[in-house]
Amino acid sequence: MTNKFLRYVSGTLALCLILASGGAVSAEGNPVETVDLSDIRAMRYCEFLLIFDDRIVIYNTSASNDCPEADWAAMDVDAIAADHGANKAQLNGPHFWAMDKQTLGLGETKTFGGIEARYAATLPLAALGSGQGADPYKPYVSAKLQTMVFEAGKPVYQLVDPAGNTYVMNAYGEEVRDGDPGNLAEQLSLAEGWQFETVTPTEDLVVEGTMDKPVDMVGDDMHQYYTRYGTAGQ
Incomplete structure (x- = not known):
């Protein structure tokens, strides 16, 4: 069983959306809705990364669940990649929100090893870097x-x-x-x-x-x- 953790620039939900006349759609072509979250200070969440030839697609648990520890610890990234047709999958988290409320855009729901998460972002493959995230203290x-x-x-x-x-x-x-x-x-x-x-x-x-x-x-x-x-x- 493989369990890899990635910290990267989307730890804050750097959402990559396309704004269309009928509303917002994701870079994957799916509808995105505005979601309000309240009372979330210290709320636990996790993210799933699906890595394809040309992009990284990110799903976030914030509007779905608190990323149950037992299920999270049992994640098999190879099985996740196979289930979702990706080259690879990686895990990001758990993290804990530092604010009290937020409004963000989220899309379709998918299930990863028993945990539901919603579409949060599409990033270019270059954002993966070395797998260690943005360089510290470099805006x-x-x-x-x-x-x-x-x-x-x-x-x-x-x-x-x-x-x-x-x-x-x-x-x-x-x-x-x-x-x-x-x-x-x-x-x-x-x-x-x-x-x-x-x-x-x-x-x-x-x-x-x-x-x-x-x-x-x-x-x-x-x-x-x-x-x-x-x-x-x-």
């Missing part, structure tokens, strides 16, 4: 349909780059000590000039991404991913 651009809400009075976890740009954490992994992202202040090996901080906003923080306006993102050295917001120094 990249992502077009995604996603609105994240971090409620006032609750901790928000951020990276600040040498120029003062702020990136808010989208989700975190199992390696975070005690499941508390605040502990990353001691766990991360920050690049020169970068800072990690925990802040508590007095108003709801809303970070919005659309296909028309790509956002800047960055990963840390433990494969958490963050979205830039605001202006430098704020």
Whole structure:
């Protein structure tokens, strides 16, 4: 039984959609609907990657289930690839959302080893890279349909780059000590000039991404991913 885990740039659901006159459709040609998720801070989710000759197709459990541990641990990626006609399959997760609410685009449902997940993204094959995700502390651009809400009075976890740009954490992994992202202040090996901080906003923080306006993102050295917001120094 093979069990491979991949951390990659879609840890924040970098959704690749085609906007058609009749609504949104996925790059696979299937309808995509807007889904609202609430009360999701620390909610567990997992992702399945189907790897084809020219693309990676990603399915996410966030709107379906909490990715049951027993089923997840028993996943056979070779069987998943065969069942879905892919060259290979890989697993990503589990992860835990860092926001309180979000709106995102999701498509068709498929079943992977007994776990249901919905279409979340299609990425170019080059996004697979070495299988270790984006280079830490090197920002990249992502077009995604996603609105994240971090409620006032609750901790928000951020990276600040040498120029003062702020990136808010989208989700975190199992390696975070005690499941508390605040502990990353001691766990991360920050690049020169970068800072990690925990802040508590007095108003709801809303970070919005659309296909028309790509956002800047960055990963840390433990494969958490963050979205830039605001202006430098704020």
